[in-house]
Amino acid sequence: MKKRVHAIAGGIGFLMIFLFWTSTAISELFAGHETIATVKVLILKGMFILIPAMAIVGGSGMAMGRRRKDGAAKAKKKRMPIIALNGLVVLVPAAWFLAGKAAAGEFDSTFYVVQSVELFAGAANLTMMGLNIRDGLKMTGRIRR
Secondary structure, three states: OHHHHHHHHHHHHHHHHHHHHHHHHHHHHHOOHHHHHHHHHHHHHHHHHHHHHHHHHHHHHHHHHOOOOOHHHHHHHHHHHHHHHHHHHHHHHHHHHHHHHHHOOOOOHHHHHHHHHHHHHHHHHHHHHHHHHHHHHHHHOOOOO
16 A cells, blocks of 8 residues: 555656646746746645645655665665755745746746756756656566666
8 A cells, every 4th residue: 555655646746846847848938928927826736736745755655665775775765855855945945936926027037047947956856756766666576677
């Protein structure tokens, strides 16, 4: 049961961040300021799904991997604090800041600098989470080592 909950929560977390990242990139490239502001508000609302999912995946992963010493488990244990720190220190504050700026119609250089940082940090988290998914599938035998 713990494995299933971990996998579902991890999948939800990955898909939410992927959705946030792609909707931001697409709206920035192809839409107007009103659409960008809407995307930023929707991302904040999506945090109510993302944050619990990430807490569940982190807690269940620590519980399941507590005694594991293999390479894949060690790699996942190293990446998870970086993912969490990146999310809590960079991504969540950036989402709040950008939503506020967008709602006020302030699409200035500060907005775009923070937006660039957010996109970079989001891509980093997606990469690390993808590696964790790969390693988790290896650990369960769903893909070959």
